[in-house]
Amino acid sequence: MTNNPTIQELSHEDRAFPPPADFAANANAKADEYDKAAADRLGYWAEQAQRITWDTPFDTVLDWSEKPFAKWFVGGKLNAAYNCVDRHVENGLGDRVAYYFEGESGDTRTITYSDLLREVSKAANALTELGVKTGDRVAIYMPMIPETVFAMLACARLGAPHTVIFGGFSASAIADRVKDCGVEFVITADGGYRKGKPSGLKSVVDEAMEDCPEVRNVLVVRRTGQDVAWNDDRDLWWHDVVDRQSETHTPEAFDSEHPLYIMYSSGTTGKPKGIMHTTGGYLVGTSFTHWAVFDIKPETDVYWTAADIGWVTGHSYIVYGPLANGATSVLYEGTPDTPHRGRWWEIVEKYKVSILYCAPTAIRSFMKWGRDIPAEFDLTSLRLLGSVGEPINPEAWMWYREHIGGDRCPVVDTWWQTENGSILISPLPGVTETKPGAAMRPLPGVVADVFDDEGNSVEPGNGGYLVIKEPWPSMLRTLWGDEERFKKTYWSQYPEVYFAGDGAKIDRDGDFWVLGRVDDVLNVSGHRMSTAEIESALVAHPKVAEAAVVGASDEMTGQAIEAFVILRESAEDGGDDVVAELRNHVRSAIGAIATPRSIMIVPDLPKTRSGKIMRRLLKDVAEKREVGDVTTLADSSVMDLIQKGVAES
Ligand code: PRX
Numbered sequence: 001m002t003n004n005p006t007i008q009e010l011s012h013e014d015r016a017f018p019p020p021a022d023f024a025a026n027a028n029a030k031a032d033e034y035d036k037a038a039a040d041r042l043g044y045w046a047e048q049a050q051r052i053t054w055d056t057p058f059d060t061v062l063d064w065s066e067k068p069f070a071k072w073f074v075g076g077k078l079n080a081a082y083n084c085v086d087r088h089v090e091n092g093l094g095d096r097v098a099y100y101f102e103g104e105s106g107d108t109r110t111i112t113y114s115d116l117l118r119e120v121s122k123a124a125n126a127l128t129e130l131g132v133k134t135g136d137r138v139a140i141y142m143p144m145i146p147e148t149v150f151a152m153l154a155c156a157r158l159g160a161p162h163t164v165i166f167g168g169f170s171a172s173a174i175a176d177r178v179k180d181c182g183v184e185f186v187i188t189a190d191g192g193y194r195k196g197k198p199s200g201l202k203s204v205v206d207e208a209m210e211d212c213p214e215v216r217n218v219l220v221v222r223r224t225g226q227d228v229a230w231n232d233d234r235d236l237w238w239h240d241v242v243d244r245q246s247e248t249h250t251p252e253a254f255d256s257e258h259p260l261y262i263m264y265s266s267g268t269t270g271k272p273k274g275i276m277h278t279t280g281g282y283l284v285g286t287s288f289t290h291w292a293v294f295d296i297k298p299e300t301d302v303y304w305t306a307a308d309i310g311w312v313t314g315h316s317y318i319v320y321g322p323l324a325n326g327a328t329s330v331l332y333e334g335t336p337d338t339p340h341r342g343r344w345w346e347i348v349e350k351y352k353v354s355i356l357y358c359a360p361t362a363i364r365s366f367m368k369w370g371r372d373i374p375a376e377f378d379l380t381s382l383r384l385l386g387s388v389g390e391p392i393n394p395e396a397w398m399w400y401r402e403h404i405g406g407d408r409c410p411v412v413d414t415w416w417q418t419e420n421g422s423i424l425i426s427p428l429p430g431v432t433e434t435k436p437g438a439a440m441r442p443l444p445g446v447v448a449d450v451f452d453d454e455g456n457s458v459e460p461g462n463g464g465y466l467v468i469k470e471p472w473p474s475m476l477r478t479l480w481g482d483e484e485r486f487k488k489t490y491w492s493q494y495p496e497v498y499f500a501g502d503g504a505k506i507d508r509d510g511d512f513w514v515l516g517r518v519d520d521v522l523n524v525s526g527h528r529m530s531t532a533e534i535e536s537a538l539v540a541h542p543k544v545a546e547a548a549v550v551g552a553s554d555e556m557t558g559q560a561i562e563a564f565v566i567l568r569e570s571a572e573d574g575g576d577d578v579v580a581e582l583r584n585h586v587r588s589a590i591g592a593i594a595t596p597r598s599i600m601i602v603p604d605l606p607k608t609r610s611g612k613i614m615r616r617l618l619k620d621v622a623e624k625r626e627v628g629d630v631t632t633l634a635d636s637s638v639m640d641l642i643q644k645g646v647a648e649s
Contacts (some may be wrong), residue, residue: 004279010078010539013329013435013436013437013438015123015394015435015436016417016434016435017400017401017410017411017433017434017436018433019410019430019431019433019436020408023295023383023410023429023430024344024430024431025162025430026429026430026432027428027430027555028221028291028292028295028296028297029292029293029295029428029430029431029444030430030431031428031431032443033428033431033444034441036113036405036444036445037494038444041445041447041470042061042062042417043061044444045061045072045445045472045473046061046285046393047060047362048099048287048288048473049061049073049076049280049443049473051284051287051291051324051325051608052078052083052280052283052287052324053078053082053083053087053593054076054077054116054280054285055071055077055078055079055082055204055321056075056076056077057075057076058073058074058075058076058255058256058280059074059075060073060074060075061073061074062074062372062471064471067491067496068486068487068490068491068496068498069477069478069483069639070281070471070475070477071256071257071418072257072278072280072281072284072471072473073256073280073281073284073473073599074242074256074257075256076255076256076280077253077254077255077256078253078256078259078279078280078283079156079157079159079251079252079253079286080153080156080157080253080279080282080283080580081120081153081154081156081251081436082126082157082251082253083118083283083324084153084319084320084323085113085323086117086119086276087118088253088326088449089113089114089117090311091324091326092111093308094112094113094114094117095112095113096112096113096326096328097110097112097113097115097328098111098112098113098115098116098323098328098329099111099146099149099328099329099330099331099352099452100302100329100330100331100370101146101331101332101333102330102331102332102333102347102350102351103144103145103193103330103333103334104192104193104194104196104333104334104335104338105193105196105334109146110627111146112641113185113273113326116149116150116153116323118247118251119146119147120150120153120154120157121148121156121157121245121246121247121248121249122154122242122243122245122247122249123147123151123245123526123529124153124154124157124158124249124251125245125249126154126219126238126241126242127154127155127160127185127643128158129241129245130185130217130219130236130241130420131185131216131217131421132155132158132185133158133160133260134158134160134161134254135160135161136184136185136250137160137161137162137163137181137182137183137184137189137262137347138151138155138160138161138162138163138183138186139162139163139164139174139177139178139183139186139188139204139571140152140155140162140163140164140165140167140186140187140188141164141165141167141169141174141186141187141188141201142164142167142188142189142192142193142201142206142221142309142310143167143189143192143193143194143199143201143223143333143528144167144186144192144308144309144331144332144333144334145189145192145221145223145333146331146576147189147221147238147316147332148164148308148309149230149319149331150529151187151428152261152309152315152319152521153319153323155261156260156261156279157249157251157252157254158252159254159258159261159426159594161259161260161261161276162261163177163181163261163262163263163335164263164309164310164315165262165264165310165539166179166275166308166310166311166366166591167192167199167201168591168592168593169310169581169590169591170204170588170590171204171205171207171208171211171586171588172211172257172588172589172590173272173589173590173591174205174273175208175209175211175212175372176210176271176272176315177264177272177274177292177559178212178215178379179212179214180210180264180271180274180282180480180481181262181274181480181481182214182270183212183214183215184214184215184216184217185215185216185217185219185602186205186215186217186218187207187219187220187221187225187238188202188205188217188218188219188220188221189201189202189219189220189221189222189223189500189639190202190220190222190223190224190225190228191223191224191225191226191577192223192224192333193223193225193333193334194334194335194338195337195338196339197334198224198226199346200226200228202218202220202228202229203228203229203475204219206228206229206231207231209231209234209488215234216234217234217236218231218234218235218337218496219236219237219238219621220235220236220237220238221238221239222237222238222239224621230233233469240602246339248610254279255279256278256279256280256281257278257279257280257281257367257397257475258276258278258279259276259277259278259279260278260279260282260283261276261277261315262276262277262480263275263277263311263312263315263418264285264417265312265417265418265528266521266528266529266530267485267489267521268489268501268520268521268530268531268532268535269471269530269531269532269533270530270532270535270536272530272532272533272535273479273480273482273485273489274479274480274481274482275418275419275476275479275480276450276476276477276478276479276588277421277476277477278313278477281421281473281474281475282421282422282473282474283320283324284473284474285316285421285422285472286317286320286324286421287324287325288319288445289321289422289423289426289443290316290317290321290322290324290325290327290607292355292428292443292444293386293412293414293423293426293427293428293429293443294317294355294357294384294386294412294429295384295429295430296322296325296327296355297353298326298327298328300324300354301328301354301355302329302330302351302352302353302355302357302381303322303327303328303329303330303354303355304319304329304330304332304348304351304353304356304357305318305322305345305357305358306332306336306356306357306358306362307358307359307388307389311418311527312417312418312421313357313359313388313389314427315420316421316474317357319625320548321422321562325409325445326639328419330347330353332344332347334463334556336365336366336368337363337365341369341373342373342374342376342377344362344366345373345376345377345379347530348377348379348381348382348407348649349378349379349381351482352381352531353381353382353463354381354382354383354384355382355384355385355386356382356384356385356386356404357385357386357387357388357414358386358387358388359387359388359389359390359396359525359526360387360389360390360391360392360393360526360558361389361390361525361526361557361558363387363392363396363399363400363404364393364396364555364556365405365556366399366403367395367396367399367627368556368583371399371403372408374403374404375403377391379404379405379406380406382404382405382406382409383408383409384409384412384429385400385404385405385409385411385412385416386402386408386411386412386413387400387411387412387413387414388414388415388416388423388511388526388527389523389525389526389527390523390525391437391513391514391515391516392413392436392437393437394436394437396409397413397436397437397451398436401436402529402591410426410427410429410430410434411434411436412426412429412432412434412569413426413427413437413438413439413440414426414439415502415512416440417500417501418476418528418594419476419490419500420468420472420474420475420476421473421475421476421623422441422474423444424440424442424443424446424448424468424472425440425441425442425443425448426439426440426441426443427439427440427441428441428443428444435511437513438507438511438512438513438563439512439513439514440511440512441510441511441512445472446467446468446471446472447468447469448465448467448468448469448512449467449468450462450463450464450466450504450505450506450512451464451465451466451467451494451497452465452468453649455495455497457508458510459506460506460507460508460510461506461508462505462506462509463503463504463505463515464503464504464505464516465493465499465500465501465503465504466501466503466504466512466514467497467498467499467500468500469496469497469498470500471498475498476490497638499644501507501517501518501519501521502514502515502516502517502518502547503515503516503517503518509580520532520615521552522549522551522559522561523553523558523559523642524554524557524558524559524560524561524593525556525558525593526558526603527593529561529590529593529594531548531549531551531615533594534535534547534549534563534586534590534594534596535547535549535560535563537550537585537586537589537590537594538563538565538582538585538586540585540589541581541582541585542568543567543568543570543571543578543581543582544565544566544567544568544571544572545566545567545568545569546565546566547564547565547566547603548563548564548603548613548621549561549562549563549564549596550562550615550618551563551619552597552619552622552623553623554597560594560597561595561596561597562597562598562600562618562619562622563582563586563596563598563599563600564600564602564605564618564621565582565600565601565602566602566603566604566605567601568600569611578601579599579601582596582599583596583599584614586633597607598622600621601645601648602639602641602642602645603640603641603642603645604635604638605636605638606618606630606638606642607633607634607635607638608632608633608634608635610613611634614632614633617630617633617639618626618642621639621642621646622645627639627643
């Protein structure tokens with residue numbers, strides 16, 4: 001039932017690592033958090049909500065009367081940007097560093113909370129001048145630079161939900177998202193630095209805008225100084241508009257359920273889903289988990305989430321969680337191997353990073369590059385390590401603990417999803433005895449379980465479907481403009497229970513092991529992609545008659561995209577170039593992250609008598625295994641033809 005059979009092995013693990021005694025003694029979250037939450041779950045969340053400054057206090061913790069549409073902290077009013085910025089300055093912490101920005105090429109900026117307040121206020125004034133109003137959606141397509149955070153918080157300040165689009169997405173992916181949520185205002189940059197070169201961002205937005213006539217302005221940050229095309233009626237430089245604004249701005253309080261942002265994520269159909277988060281619950285969830293899971297001590301820690309702001313991990317643990325807690329974070333623009341493979345460790349040493357959060361795929365790259373590289377740097381500032389985005393194999397977990405954490409740092413494997421808003425299953429670093437590869441336990445206040453097909457909890461030692469049985473504050477509220485899809489995707493498998501789409505196992509000790517997706521969602525280097533999305537990109541190409549995409553296990557990226565394509569008759573003699581052409585086509589339709597590792601041209605696809613493609617068999621081919629049971633195929637000779645073709649290629 002999992003995409004990745006090797007992951008099955010994960011759940012046999014006898015090694016266990018208790019928290020170091022001094023860590024446990026000083027930990028933010030102690031074991032009694034579980035008891036408190038179990039005794040009174042909603043009371044526990046009400047208590048966590050006190051981490052946030054409310055302009056008007058809430059009167060009801062949860063309104064679950066219109067299931068599955070939850071309302072949290074009902075009646076409460078607050079401003080997310082005020083909580084992330086102003087209140088820290090008001091509390092005398094204006095000189096504390098909010099971000100150490102490190103550009104890929106080595107340029108740096110230190111941004112204090114006072115600086116942040118000034119920059120966000122100016123940006124909010126600029127957006128207001130340009131006609132952005134409460135409720136308007138604003139798209140942000142940016143590199144990892146401080147202005148990305150300023151832009152997000154300026155939107156939050158005005159109650160204008162942002163939709164940040166990962167900088168690796170293509171023009172047509174931008175256009176789809178902009179149109180889906182009715183964006184009229186876009187913020188971008190000329191480019192960013194990636195792998196030592198300036199990348200083009202404005203040029204991609206320009207292309208997208210050809211399809212988005214309703215966008216009235218594109219605000220452009222100058223990052224690289226590269227030449228960009230300019231549309232005088234539409235384009236504005238950030239520095240022309242923002243720099244001259246007043247440095248003060250009065251934030252308005254919004255309803256707890258006011259939309260904070262929309263983040264598009266891949267589902268099981270071709271169309272990405274606009275996952276909507278609201279203000280109060282999301283901020284409570286991110287701030288609480290950042291406190292409990294990352295044990296943040298804002299006075300002394302230097303915290304680093306090495307992820308992109310364009311994904312939910314960046315939203316929750318580069319921007320909202322750390323800022324709500326008044327923490328000091330590192331913001332790094334570039335890739336781990338530019339200009340050299342010790343770049344991350346150089347950054348840890350330079351800023352004395354104490355907490356590092358990243359994806360297993362990065363850890364596996366570091367393993368491949370060898371332990372000698374981190375060994376050249378002083379990593380003794382580290383005290384806690386986190387992992388997110390995909391199952392972490394025990395070898396990578398152990399390597400991370402040993403070679404990065406010097407055997408002294410707890411490792412927290414955190415399970416959650418874009419939909420969840422914040423971490424739901426994870427060890428508490430000062431409490432939990434961790435096992436390499438296990439996300440361990442639902443956090444206090446979270447009620448998770450593993451169900452069988454009938455909706456019964458599985459017995460310890462067994463696998464099934466991961467579900468969340470009670471609502472949680474930072475849960476998605478809906479899919480933008482598509483309530484039916486929201487209900488169908490998450491709430492229709494079992495009544496009143498959230499279906500995560502992941503396979504999981506509870507071991508004999510009651511600990512959770514998340515095994516991977518059970519649907520047609522792929523996880524490539526911690527990035528979520530849907531098979532259907534890639535298939536529809538492929539069939540949109542004039543030479544393609546039919547396509548099937550599977551995720552094959554890959555040592556480095558977790559899964560890799562493998563496509564099987566039937567060409568149209570007219571294209572059959574398309575020559576060797578057709579594969580390259582199709583790879584480029586997917587890249588420009590979705591983005592480089594969706595480029596298939598390989599594309600096999602096949603004469604036919606394995607289908608059941610009812611016409612359903614049996615991806616399981618294609619996966620066997622892609623993973624070079626013996627092909628499984630073919631008896632349900634309409635034509636069982638198809639697999640012979642495919643295998644013959646693969647052997648010859
Ligand atoms: O399959 C699970 C996997 O990533 C999916 C969520 O992807 P996304 O919404 O892009 O969010 C990623 C970052 C929060 C999940 O359905 N996943 C995430 N974390 C883990 C994981 N799988 C196993 N272990 C994890 N710690």
